[in-house]
Amino acid sequence: MADKSNDPVAMWQNMIGEMEKGFNSFANQTMSSPEFSKVMNQVGGVAAGAQKQLGELMEKYLVSMNLPSRAQMVGMAERLQSIEGQLNEIKAMLTQMSKASGVPAGGALGTPMPPRTKRPPSAEGEQK
Amino acid sequence: MNAPQGLDLASISDRVQTEVQRAIQRSIKGVEYFSTSGPTLGLTPKDVLISRGTMNLYHYRPLADEIYRVPILIVMATTNRGYILDMVPGQSFIEFLLKRGYDVYMLDWSAPKPEEKSLGMEDYVLNFIPESIRCVQEDSGIDDVTVIGYCFGGVLSLLYGSIFHDGPMKNLICFTTPIDFREMKLFSNFSDRRYFDVDRLVDSVGNMPPELILQSFEMLRPASRAASQVQLWENIWNDEFVKSYRMFDRWATDTLPLAGEYFRTITKDLMWDNKLFNDTMTVGGRPAQLDKIKVPILHAVAEHDHIVPYDAAKHLIQKVSSTDKEEVILKGGHVSLVAGPNAVRRLWPKLDSWLGGRSI
Numbered sequence: 001m002a003d004k005s006n007d008p009v010a011m012w013q014n015m016i017g018e019m020e021k022g023f024n025s026f027a028n029q030t031m032s033s034p035e036f037s038k039v040m041n042q043v044g045g046v047a048a049g050a051q052k053q054l055g056e057l058m059e060k061y062l063v064s065m066n067l068p069s070r071a072q073m074v075g076m077a078e079r080l081q082s083i084e085g086q087l088n089e090i091k092a093m094l095t096q097m098s099k100a101s102g103v104p105a106g107g108a109l110g111t112p113m114p115p116r117t118k119r120p121p122s123a124e125g126e127q128k
Numbered sequence: 129m130n131a132p133q134g135l136d137l138a139s140i141s142d143r144v145q146t147e148v149q150r151a152i153q154r155s156i157k158g159v160e161y162f163s164t165s166g167p168t169l170g171l172t173p174k175d176v177l178i179s180r181g182t183m184n185l186y187h188y189r190p191l192a193d194e195i196y197r198v199p200i201l202i203v204m205a206t207t208n209r210g211y212i213l214d215m216v217p218g219q220s221f222i223e224f225l226l227k228r229g230y231d232v233y234m235l236d237w238s239a240p241k242p243e244e245k246s247l248g249m250e251d252y253v254l255n256f257i258p259e260s261i262r263c264v265q266e267d268s269g270i271d272d273v274t275v276i277g278y279c280f281g282g283v284l285s286l287l288y289g290s291i292f293h294d295g296p297m298k299n300l301i302c303f304t305t306p307i308d309f310r311e312m313k314l315f316s317n318f319s320d321r322r323y324f325d326v327d328r329l330v331d332s333v334g335n336m337p338p339e340l341i342l343q344s345f346e347m348l349r350p351a352s353r354a355a356s357q358v359q360l361w362e363n364i365w366n367d368e369f370v371k372s373y374r375m376f377d378r379w380a381t382d383t384l385p386l387a388g389e390y391f392r393t394i395t396k397d398l399m400w401d402n403k404l405f406n407d408t409m410t411v412g413g414r415p416a417q418l419d420k421i422k423v424p425i426l427h428a429v430a431e432h433d434h435i436v437p438y439d440a441a442k443h444l445i446q447k448v449s450s451t452d453k454e455e456v457i458l459k460g461g462h463v464s465l466v467a468g469p470n471a472v473r474r475l476w477p478k479l480d481s482w483l484g485g486r487s488i
Contacts, residue, residue: 007143009143009147013362016355016358016359017355019351019355020351020352020354020355023350023351024349024350024351024352027347027350027351028314028348031314031317031318031347032313032314032317033317034317034320034322034323036317037317037318037320037322037323037324038320038322038323040318040323041318041320041323041324041325042323044340052332052333074241074242078241081179084179088176088178088179091175091176092177092178095175113190113195113231114190114192114193114194114195115194115195116194116195116196116197116231116270117194117197118192118194118195118196118197118229118487118488119484119488120481120484120485120487120488121484122484122485
């Protein structure tokens with residue numbers, strides 16, 4: 001196998017790795033300063049406000065274009081989730097009914113659970 | 129003419145040939161990469177026991193003929209999806225546990241809806257976890273439950289365990305769980321109370337947008353995303369590498385929003401006042417001190433964790449009153465500790481050997 005110090009691919013990979021470490025370390029030092037926090041939060045606050053305003057404008061634009069807004073899509077998603085929720089409730093009720101009718105406890109309908117008798121391998125003298 | 133010392137011309141020729149073949153493969157696989165989706169994740173068969181708003185409780189179907197008496201409830205971190213613990217067959221922590229004979233439940237989270245912005249820490253600790261535990265007890269017919277919490281799921285499990293210290297929790301396992309939030313230095317600086325107006329942010333946006341959460345994670349290692357893309361291009365000829373890259377990349381970018389009030393409490397009580405570490409934490413008016421926890425506890429931390437550094441996690445074992453307690457420091461980072469080849473070799477077998485004897 002070629003010596004790694006002469007292998008241009010290994011050298012390239014090593015260089016990328018070192019650059020990543022160096023940049024991360026430099027950035028972490030910079031980001032640890034209170035000045036960074038101040039600037040980041042000022043910019044972030046302005047951006048959050050602008051994003052909110054843009055969202056409101058976009059909503060009005062979509063209404064004028066007769067297109068569903070995000071809120072309406074979220075509403076539809078919620079209705080679907082509610083239907084899924086009701087299906088899950090029915091499934092849970094069926095599980096309870098099957099248990100009540102004598103089928104052993106189990107996640108899958110009608111599938112019996114294995115016995116809860118397992119011991120750790122070392123206690124049984126088995127090899128791990 | 130002789131080759132310079134240390135240079136083997138035959139192997140250089142092989143290397144050049146390999147690189148040319150890889151360059152061709154890169155072009156072919158590169159097209160494939162963009163025209164296909166990644167592997168489907170989280171496919172271990174399960175039943176949904178609760179699905180309400182942000183809360184989901186799953187029960188995984190057993191894969192062994194005989195199981196341990198005590199079931200496990202995994203509490204997932206609220207910022208990310210639970211499928212990190214159920215990637216693909218052979219790389220699924222859930223599948224591993226099932227095959228080793230554990231009965232596994234998971235409390236996983238969906239994105240909180242806009243009207244769930246008022247969910248607070250008390251909803252998670254005093255309602256969601258206790259309700260899940262009750263459901264596990266009813267479903268399994270067993271009173272004892274082992275709780276496993278990953279990252280912030282560990283914080284929630286600790287708060288639950290310290291409040292319900294006489295409850296049904298038989299064992300507690302935490303993965304990379306922060307206790308001293310001052311030691312999460314960059315997060316601490318990003319949320320400096322002099323400059324970060326959490327009230328204004330929560331009042332204006334409601335739930336914390338996932339983009340902001342992802343951005344704050346990525347800022348911890350700003351060069352890593354670009355470097356990982358270079359690495360992907362270099363290894364795009366390697367199907368296994370690409371599969372693994374896609375799984376982790378999809379999970380890492382699939383960040384969840386955080387409920388507004390919950391985020392406000394995390395910022396004020398944990399990031400600013402460090403109440404969990406200072407033993408002054410309360411949830412819904414109920415004191416939550418770690419020294420109330422007396423059950424057997426295992427804390428697994430990663431040597432190179434850039435999200436929860438060791439200094440932020442190391443106090444847990446000292447602070448609990450349990451006599452049966454262990455901290456294990458394993459090679460890896462915040463995610464590779466629990467998923468991927470590193471976890472398969474290190475954490476999973478360690479956890480099995482610790483938990484088996486305590487699950488009977």
